[in-house]
Amino acid sequence: MMFEKNADLTSLNTLNVESVAEYYCKVSSIDQLFDVIAFARRHDLVLHVLGGGSNVILPSFMSGVVVHMAIMGRDVQQIDHNRAEVVVGAGENWHQLVLFTLQQGYPGLENLSLIPGTVGAAPVQNIGAYGVEIKDSLVEVTAIDLKNETPSLITYNNAQLEFEYRNSLFKKNPGRFIITSVRLKLDKRSTLKTGYGDISERLIGQEVNAESVSQAVIQARESKLPNVAEIPNAGSFFKNPVVAREKLESLQAEFPQIISYKVDDEHYKLAAGWLIQQAGWKGYRNEVVGIHDKQALVLINHNHGKAQDIYDLAEQVRDSVNKKYGVVLEVEPVSL
Structure with a gap:
């Protein structure tokens, strides 16, 4: 099994965060994976698995072995x-x-x-x-x-x-x-x-089948989410928070336009993008990172921001939303 030392992972994460792995390898079979596990254990190294790199925040340096998953079929x-x-x-x-x-x-x-x-x-x-x-x-x-x-x-x-x-x-x-x-x-x-x-409107006048629904979903996502090749991002950066019915009712009294979806009789999901937008963050940019101007759920890395830049902005957004609505947003991407 071949390992690359001090491997550059910048192109392997859609946020385009600069990151270096102590050891890196690409695994395309179960046997190779077992070999990597054995190597890591022999040398007392931590294992990290990287797939498409689309929902992760990478640190500047990753100690241990980064396994790029490529088992197909x-x-x-x-x-x-x-x-x-x-x-x-x-x-x-x-x-x-x-x-x-x-x-x-x-x-x-x-x-x-x-x-x-x-x-x-x-x-x-x-x-x-x-x-x-x-x-x-x-x-x-x-x-x-x-x-x-x-x-x-x-x-x-x-x-x-x-x-x-x-x-x-x-x-x-x-x-x-x-x-x-x-x-x-x-x-x-x-x-x-x-x-x-978003979907039903795009299906008006069309034959409704699985293929047309798929196309409607693709169009809806493309209209809101930036292409990672042009604007590095990790997709939706915050989860839609779930609140109790009583909390929703108190928010509706103060913010009648708030967007919510029923989970069950006692719980409702709030649209995190709406909360962030109404808190004034949509389209915000600092020198390196920002919030997308078409979808407030998306945090963008427009100028070579580091992981800490992303964490700092995310915390500012979370603090702002919590102060305005009393709702705590949870980050969706995984930190490796």
């Missing part, structure tokens, strides 16, 4: 005329997987179109958009638990993964697991979810 296993399961390598691109499943005639993932990153990273965040989350389709995940003295592949079913809004067993235990593959269930009879205004 898509295996469609038909159950009957309507149902199939697809086993996907952790290094596969998520959006390309969505397009692949649609080409195979299986809906279910269309609302998750154009979400950046790899398949292996998707369960960590329990990625979601427009009323759909990966947990809705996920059967199981195969991973290595680094806490075990002898590393081996372990399969975890959906119920074991402790899925919550943008959270999971993996996110709750950073650095403990390395995901190698994901199994998803798909059904040709799946009900399309088009209730969000």
Whole structure:
């Protein structure tokens, strides 16, 4: 196994944060992964897994071994005329997987179109958009638990993964697991979810099917989110906060235009982008980082900002929103 010392990771994260890894390697097979784990243990080095680099904040220097996940493969296993399961390598691109499943005639993932990153990273965040989350389709995940003295592949079913809004067993235990593959269930009879205004408006006058929903989602995301090749960013930087019904009612009394979505009878999700925009941050820029002028949820790195620059701005935004609304925003990207 070849390791690169003092490797530049700047181009491997979509925030384009300058970062150097003590050791770096690209892994394309399970055997290679076990070799890397053995190397790290022999030399008492910490392991970090990097996928598409789209939902992470990298420090200036990463001690230990950075493993660039590149285990590929898509295996469609038909159950009957309507149902199939697809086993996907952790290094596969998520959006390309969505397009692949649609080409195979299986809906279910269309609302998750154009979400950046790899398949292996998707369960960590329990990625979601427009009323759909990966947990809705996920059967199981195969991973290595680094806490075990002898590393081996372990399969975890959906119920074991402790899925919550943008959270999971993996996110709750950073650095403990390395995901190698994901199994998803798909059904040709799946009900399309088009209730969000951004999507329903774009479908007016069109035949509504999984492909057109996917295109509507792509258009909606492209209209709000900057291209990382032009403006480095990590997508939505803050989670939509969930509050109790009583808190929402008190906010509505003071801010009648506040945007919310019902979670259950007692809890509502607030639109973090609206909170940030109304607090005056939309379009803000300092010398190196800022807030996107089309979507206040997106923090941008427009002039070679470091990780600390990003943390500082995020904390200013969080403090401002908390003072105005009494709501604490939670950062979505993972710090490595």
